[in-house]
Amino acid sequence: MGYREVYEGWQADPERFWMEAAGGVDWVKAPTRALNDSKAPLYEWFTDAQVNTCWNAVDRHVEAGRGAQLAIIHESPVTHLKKGITYKELQSRVASLAGALRAKGVEKGDRVIIYMPMVPEALEAMLACARLGAIHSVVFGGFAANELAVRIDDCTPKAIIAASCGIEPNRIVHYKPLLDAAIDMASHKPSFCVILQREQEVAKLIEGRDVAWHTFQYGVAPAECVPVSGDHPAYILYTSGTTGAPKGVVRPTAGHLVALNWTMRAIYDCDPGDVFWAASDVGWVVGHSYICYAPLIAGCTTIVFEGKPVGTPDAGTFWRIIAENKVKSFFTAPTALRAIKRDDPEGALVQDYNLKRLKALYLAGERADPDTILWAQRHVGVPVIDHWWQTETGWAIAANPMGIEALPVKIGSPSVAMPGFDVQVLDEGGHPVAPGQLGAIAIKLPLPPGTLPTLWNAEERFKKSYLSHFPGFYETGDAGFVDEDGYLYIMARTDDVINVAGHRLSTGAMEEVLSGHKDVAECAVIGVSDELKGQSPVGFLCLNKGSARASADVVKECVQLMREKIGPVADFKRAVVVDRLPKTRSGKILRATMVKIADNVEWKMPATIDDPAILDEIKVALQTLGYAKG
Ligand code: COA
Ligand code: AMP
Numbered sequence: 001m002g003y004r005e006v007y008e009g010w011q012a013d014p015e016r017f018w019m020e021a022a023g024g025v026d027w028v029k030a031p032t033r034a035l036n037d038s039k040a041p042l043y044e045w046f047t048d049a050q051v052n053t054c055w056n057a058v059d060r061h062v063e064a065g066r067g068a069q070l071a072i073i074h075e076s077p078v079t080h081l082k083k084g085i086t087y088k089e090l091q092s093r094v095a096s097l098a099g100a101l102r103a104k105g106v107e108k109g110d111r112v113i114i115y116m117p118m119v120p121e122a123l124e125a126m127l128a129c130a131r132l133g134a135i136h137s138v139v140f141g142g143f144a145a146n147e148l149a150v151r152i153d154d155c156t157p158k159a160i161i162a163a164s165c166g167i168e169p170n171r172i173v174h175y176k177p178l179l180d181a182a183i184d185m186a187s188h189k190p191s192f193c194v195i196l197q198r199e200q201e202v203a204k205l206i207e208g209r210d211v212a213w214h215t216f217q218y219g220v221a222p223a224e225c226v227p228v229s230g231d232h233p234a235y236i237l238y239t240s241g242t243t244g245a246p247k248g249v250v251r252p253t254a255g256h257l258v259a260l261n262w263t264m265r266a267i268y269d270c271d272p273g274d275v276f277w278a279a280s281d282v283g284w285v286v287g288h289s290y291i292c293y294a295p296l297i298a299g300c301t302t303i304v305f306e307g308k309p310v311g312t313p314d315a316g317t318f319w320r321i322i323a324e325n326k327v328k329s330f331f332t333a334p335t336a337l338r339a340i341k342r343d344d345p346e347g348a349l350v351q352d353y354n355l356k357r358l359k360a361l362y363l364a365g366e367r368a369d370p371d372t373i374l375w376a377q378r379h380v381g382v383p384v385i386d387h388w389w390q391t392e393t394g395w396a397i398a399a400n401p402m403g404i405e406a407l408p409v410k411i412g413s414p415s416v417a418m419p420g421f422d423v424q425v426l427d428e429g430g431h432p433v434a435p436g437q438l439g440a441i442a443i444k445l446p447l448p449p450g451t452l453p454t455l456w457n458a459e460e461r462f463k464k465s466y467l468s469h470f471p472g473f474y475e476t477g478d479a480g481f482v483d484e485d486g487y488l489y490i491m492a493r494t495d496d497v498i499n500v501a502g503h504r505l506s507t508g509a510m511e512e513v514l515s516g517h518k519d520v521a522e523c524a525v526i527g528v529s530d531e532l533k534g535q536s537p538v539g540f541l542c543l544n545k546g547s548a549r550a551s552a553d554v555v556k557e558c559v560q561l562m563r564e565k566i567g568p569v570a571d572f573k574r575a576v577v578v579d580r581l582p583k584t585r586s587g588k589i590l591r592a593t594m595v596k597i598a599d600n601v602e603w604k605m606p607a608t609i610d611d612p613a614i615l616d617e618i619k620v621a622l623q624t625l626g627y628a629k630g
Pocket of ligand 2: 364365386392414477490
């Protein structure tokens with residue numbers, strides 16, 4: 001069956017489609033129905049099932065005779081180490097960790113925050129929570145203590161599992177002091193913290209609160225898998241919205257299992273035993289779905305990579321890892337390829353390695369620019385598959401389903417809608433637009449299994465953010481168009497979210513931080529085009545009337561403040577002091593026009609602008625930062 005037949009088969013009978021897909025999961029109690037629409041427009045899947053995620057990702061493969069197969073390969077160029085963990089070893093490590101967590105009171109439904117770098121123990125911590133039915137929330141290491149504190153207060157974890165440190169090429173990331181500071185800041189206090197001591201930096205443990213990863217497992221009984229109902233939250237993953245408060249995306253257990261298992265064959269063309277590598281971080285959705293869960297659910301070997309695409313030690317690292325580990329499907333962000341292309345424009349390092357086992361290279365997280373795709377096609381010599389998804393969906397909305405049918409690649413498009421997603425491009429009034437016409441991209445409800453049923457502790461916010469603008473649809477926040485062949489093109493966000501090196505960031509959250517500086521009266525943050533990172537944040541600061549502070553000092557302090565409040569991942573390094581911000585007559589800051597001026601693209605004077613002369617001042621300010629040179 002080709003893509004068209006599969007998609008039309010889903011359209012004709014979604015219930016049958018998903019019940020068939022559910023056959024790939026090992027149930028404690030099999031579902032009798034797929035969709036539960038009793039609370040529409042809120043939907044759940046497989047609610048009458050009982051199941052355990054860890055069983056499906058680990059134990060069932062041991063039972064099926066895959067115990068000796070590597071489940072995880074840790075490739076860590078930053079520590080010069082490489083090691084493997086078999087499914088059998090993973091089972092016993094995860095059961096022991098889960099047993100120790102249980103002995104300290106962690107039970108089904110309790111939340112556990114995981115704050116760890118790219119080490120296999122991060123996956124083990126996620127799986128140990130899944131084994132107990134505890135709900136994990138992984139926080140990316142590049143966030144500051146303040147961001148961690150916000151998440152602690154929102155999901156009120158019973159425990160936090162962290163490492164003593166992470167390793168960036170230029171420095172050690174001191175996880176433990178960040179964790180301590182976050183717990184100090186938060187109103188909610190976890191009962192205990194588990195610390196994985198790494199030899200690069202051993203942390204001081206706080207007596208009575210902190211326990212060491214190995215020591216606390218001593219003598220405990222390993223835990224068995226605890227069955228949970230299909231709609232039980234597997235995890236919460238926070239992502240950026242338009243305000244400073246992150247959104248806690250909830251991932252339901254059964255839909256997650258069914259959908260991810262389906263994607264490994266249909267999209268990534270992988271079978272049990274194949275080696276799959278997603279070079280992302282466990283702190284992002286790509287890391288949840290395609291470093292940890294999907295490859296393990298499918299019985300593949302997954303690679304945990306602790307390094308960078310360049311500089312650890314060079315731009316050949318990706319190709320070495322693919323060749324040495326016989327990777328079949330590889331997934332990365334366009335930014336990473338741009339970094340490699342910049343260091344190795346002729347692809348000389350690619351030629352050093354035998355990549356014949358690699359079948360396809362998948363890209364997501366941001367728009368894939370044609371130059372990068374063409375470079376990869378030419379040098380890596382495999383199909384380069386752009387696909388589009390979001391933290392909220394957990395798997396691809398649009399892709400080229402290589403395991404069903406390799407559709408012709410159209411550069412600039414993440415190809416076609418996957419079964420489960422009825423994607424429509426709408427005008428402001430919610431009416432579908434003609435092919436080729438730009439509009440807001442929305443998905444007809446219900447969303448398929450594995451996607452978010454709601455936001456943690458914030459059902460009203462969920463409805464308001466996603467369901468209210470276009471009744472009957474989920475609003476993706478992306479704008480784009482569909483061509484005559486049904487290929488999607490994702491062009492921009494419709495909100496204040498920007499995408500820096502494949503990381504989703506909120507300019508609204510950054511503005512909240514800048515407003516907190518005592519000399520800043522008003523501010524704006526925009527995302528300007530960046531050759532390497534796709535977008536890069538730039539701040540505009542209006543100082544308090546009569547402020548005698550030197551602009552350069554305030555800018556420096558604001559850059560530091562952003563690092564302290566949001567973290568290095570915000571990559572906020574450029575800001576400029578201006579007298580005034582351009583606004584509409586009703587007082588709305590004209591951020592989109594500022595972006596166009598910065599990027600040297602054609603722009604029209606907004607009809608509603610209050611004072612057009614301010615845009616000239618903005619242009620001059622941008623020029624001092626090296627933008628708006630055209
Ligand atoms: N823990 C702590 N700090 C981190 C971190 C982590 N896990 N990851 C990044 N940071 C820090 C970096 O050290 C850097 O800090 P600095 O300002 O002190 O230098 C800052 O956050 C920005 O990091 P990064 O975005 O990695 O930029 P870079 O300039 O160091 O590297 C690239 C550029 C292109 C190599 C890098 O951005 C990259 O690998 N991108 C791919 C990202 C990716 O795979 N995203 C997928 C999401 S699906
Ligand atoms: P995140 O939730 O961090 O995965 O970010 C999701 C957002 O990243 C999407 O809403 C898009 O704006 C953008 N994005 C992800 N994948 C793609 C892609 N293949 N093409 C264009 N934009 C993408």
